Amino acid sequence: MKISYDWLRTLIPTDKPAAEIGALLTGSGLEVESIEELESVPGGLRGLVLGTVLTREKHPDADKLSLTTVDVGDATPRQIVCGAPNVAAGQRVVVALEGAMLYPTGGEPFKIKKSKIRGAASEGMICAEDEIGLGQSHAGIMVLDTDLPNGTPAADYFGLGSDAVFEIGLTPNRADAASHYGVARELRALLRQPCHLPDVSGFRAPAEATVNVKVTLEDPAAAPRYAGLLLENVRVAPSPEWLQRRLRSIGLAPINNVVDVTNFVLHELGQPLHAFDADQLAGHHIRVKRAEIGEKFITLDGVERTLRADDLVIADGSGQPLALAGVFGGQTSGVSDQTTRVFLESAYFAPAVVRKTAQTHQLKTDASFRFERGTDPNMVPLALKRAALLLQEVAGATVAAPVVDEYPEPIEPTLVRLRLSRVEKLVGQFIEPARIRQILTDLDILITEEIMNSESGILNSEETTQPAEEGANSVIQNSESLIQNSAPTEWVLAVPPHKVDVTREADVIEEILRIYGYNNVALRPHNSASFLARFPNPDPEIIRQNVARLLSGQGFSEIITNSITNSRYFETEDAPDAGLVHLLNFNSAELNVLRPSLLPSGLEVVRHNVNRRQRDLKLYEFGKTYRQLPGGGHEEQNQLVIYLTGNTAAETWQQKSAKSSFHQLAGAVQQVLAALGFPEPASRPVEHPYLAGGLTLLAQNQPVARLGAVSAAVLKRLDVSQPVWFAELDWDGLMRKYKSRLVAQELPKFPEVRRDLSLVVDRTVTFDQLRQIARRAEKKLLRQVNVFDVYEGDNLGAGKKSYSVSFLLQDATQTLTDQAIDQVMNRLIQQFEQQAGAVIRR
Known part of the structure; x- marks a missing residue:
């Protein structure tokens, strides 16, 4: 996400360097990955100042050159040789000082040096507009009309101050900061300076209108709030320079003034907007509804999409879809050069609904990025008014009707109970309640109730057992202080809707710590605990990685196959649908069930390689299988499977190649079991629908692995042309048994x-x-x-x-x-x- 510092400072005034602001944001959890300097013109007119031509004389050795003296604010005027025909005494001019780098229009950059021109010393250059990249004219030097003092930087006169653009790696939980105003809110708490929303006090709408757009919410759960505004006399044209410059600063290409205003408000306030051509709305009616199954819809990119029943669409009075709600607009209802009436949409859509539609249709837009993470329902009307005022300014629009705002069940703030003792326990350091209160206020989190509660507050016996460190405030000391001062020990907080990730006490404490500063939490000189930790439970992921390394070290290659597969691999005449988990909305008959076994998908990999003359294969895969239980419900099981086929090694002059064997497969399986603490598993003949003979290995009298040769019928069904050895290990069962075998033993001192x-x-x-x-x-x-x-x-x-x-x-x-x-x-x-x-x- 790109944030323009110049834009940001219109919302929160600050003169701190961009690097310092970047460090503050990173420290609070908004990681600034880079800061890019952005200049309106190349070089930013550095080294160029305003000056006054004091004298002008003809150069003694050149008819077309003049000798001038120029006051640039220094104690001594500078002599400059100038070739412009219009230079004259008394003019206010732009002077490039010695050392300045100039970037001419259409030319190569060059540096100003002190030099002699036809024998006369020249200590700078009086500039034309094309010589400094401000235009195309080279008819003469620029003559300015200004009262600014000599020596004033030319960038200040032309309003070409440089900008810094922050590249922020926004994490999914920080939807509240997905805009310039969201970042300004963060800085308000970090800098303890006020930030402000754009002024919309000048917005006026008629109390009544002869024509307005009716809005109907047919699924309020999916679209809790929908607002709109009808604008007339809209002139679609290119945006003014200031608006284009704002959008280009964050990497957006200007389109036209209407679309640019919606993009501007989106990135300023974090509220997505959409502009419809009002003349394309049948019946002057907007219906927010679910799509019809199989309904066709052409989006703005010209692609025809087949809608599903769970897609939320914006439709007109006839039911014709105009847009995928919160994701993408339609081809026929968008603003064009002929548009004169616009209906502006500002809404709050349920994140899960937008996320599912965006994922289904593989559409990722700036709007869906914000909606699927959660926007602020309270920002809906303000963003609408902000856009209307901007369209009045840049497109000559007039507000034709009152604002339509359908909001049947307002979204209330989230209530969270905060124990002050818990803040200290999780942060690891006492923070004054006054500072906590200040941080919460700066984050728009209101304290609605203060509770004197000795049980849930600081007097909790579990939290007062740690002795005080010397020179530090202990939990007990703080508790006594709060009791003596009759201070509350618990607060009830109202968290605003825009903080979508703050729903629990721990979330609030994380917010407090972000603003308080991780670096402000001191490390105590002596950290101790009042108990000895138990031996930690093994991490299943680390165990899996260790086994993967073991197999890879033996020459096996790991594969990852699709959990969705073809039902015909498993259906037989005896059991046409034995416990298969069918997909309800599959796209292909070849991908219609969740696999009950990893073998067929692995054999597909074997077939693919064998058909390309890669016949010697040693493969393994960690994956899940799925089956439907007889009484209803479903079961998932993690498995490790191993495949061997072809030769064990390539033929060389030292040895002949040998076919893969059951014993080679069994050796690999036994090494895995030994690594998990089962060095000598018992065995019995295998019973497996896909194997023609083999063994079942048992650990603690329970089967944990089945291995053998894949039956000829299965190989024929999967079109595999050579024998395959296969092992299937119950990974979940092994993990359960592995924990029970974690017993530390002393190394033997005597020989075996x-x-x-x-x-x-x-x-x-x-x-x-x-x-x-x-x-x-x-x-x-x-x-x-x-x-x-x-x-x-x-x-x-x-x-x-x-x-x-x-x-x-x-x-x-x-x-x-x-x-x-x-x-x-x-x-x-x-x-x-x-x-x-x-x-x-x-």
Whole structure:
């Protein structure tokens, strides 16, 4: 947002440098990102002053040159060689002094230097208007008619003072500052100087009119206030220079005087206006209503738009839309060069309604920017009168009828209770109640009631336990002082509607602190707390980032896919609509449901890459799935999914490429689980509608991951031409279990010991069964069980296979002895033989 300092000073007089004002605004939360110096003419006429020609003589060595002496306010007149034919003694002229940089019209800039011209010294230059960028004439020097003293800066004479333009990074919660007057209000509190609204006391409207425009609010909730004014004898033409200069200073291009006035008032007061050609209003009637479904409307940019039932439109008496309320005007109802009668609109629209329409139709305008954040309903009539007076000045308009102002239910100020003790608690420093009162008054926040309340005020026991710092006012001391002086401890405040973000006590305290100054809150030399904080809950976002780094470090690439997808991916003959969440207003049959699984959208990414000969893929995605519950309602679930397809690595002279495998996928999943504190999850055969075999991994006896090969039917349905390995992790479930495993443990002081066994078992026995047997048999010393080889061959016998398993043993209290290790291993062998029928290969 651009704010002109020169414009701003018409609302709050101040002579402080622009840089100081920028620092004040930044300190209060209106961050000034840059300050641009803006000059009416290049160079701003710096180094140019007014002077008087004292004498004029012919140059002895040049017929067309004159020798002059000029008084420029110095003790000694200056000799200047001049080539203008009209120079004469007694003239008031513009003199460029030595060192001045001149920017001539249509020429290159040049610097004035002390020089000799045909042997005569020249200490400056008497200027023509084209030589200093003020015009095109070069017939002679400018001769001025002025009583200003010699030495007066030429910029002051021509009224060409430079301007500074603030670029403010306006945050969404500061809609109250989205105008020059909004920034002036902020400076009023910061500078303790009065600011004023434009004077509209000269506005006059007839008490009655033969013709006026009727206004009907058909949806007062969407348009709580709508005002309008009929103007006649309007002459549409280019705006005067002052108005064009104001708009150009903030980056707006002038259009015509009517449109320029509405833009001027918008940026001056923050109240959007719209001008209709009154002769285009059927029945002299304005209807503020919801659009008809499918209704066509051509906006000012020439685009035909299809309206929806929740779009708010300004329509005429026939119901024909004239504008999208608060967003954009229509092509047929706008002001043109032939317009002579104008109906001016000034309104307050509900922010949510404007925001939805602007988002739906992808229209972002200066008006929608303000309406969707919240404007001031009390500014509506004043902005209308301000625009009318300006149109009288620049377009010759006359007010033809009384102001129409439909405001069925006035918007009242927001009532907020403020505890003075709470101010100190949140700010961290005692602020005198008189200073708080002053700040609130400067911010237009009224104190409507003062309460002596020892329970909710400073006597709150929770807020009086901190001992006083030496040399500082403690909460207890302040409380006693307020009680002795019978001061109120709680105020009821009326917050004006233009402060849309101030609705709670904390919001009011933030306003107080902004104006009091963050830099004025002193840091105490000894900060302390009366309790020890609990171990903080883990931040799910940081955990997600750590897991993402882990996968990216293994060569996986993160993808982000659309939550809206095609219902045909999930509908089968057995379950044509199994828990799908359908969209009510979808634009395409291919994007009509919220995804119940991330797999199809991920397979679309795989297909896109494979079709472009990028076949070796390692992908992962964090995303949400959605399903409709049988009893009604909906459920969202966060998941992490992993995809593997193609080769694990490119073929080189050192190694041949190998196909991605289930074990590679399982290794990646197990590393993620280990990073979350689940190093050895149990497993069972997978049950998943999209997988053809695989495993379900369990943590604390609950399934947390399912992985395996995507079934051929699913790959065919998604037109994927190569096998894909897929893992689906229940991220929400893992986060819940992760918190319960946050237990700090001392690092072991004694070494771990490894022992290996080779077990021959039936082919149906899984490694997970062997691991569970080992865990049950030894709970104290066994730290890890791992399989490092699996063998099946004829020499083992039919239906048999061999597992080579390693065991890590460790005692946290002492070094393990051979006797203790042998006891554990013998116990494990015994249990393997009894429970799994294992034969130990020695």
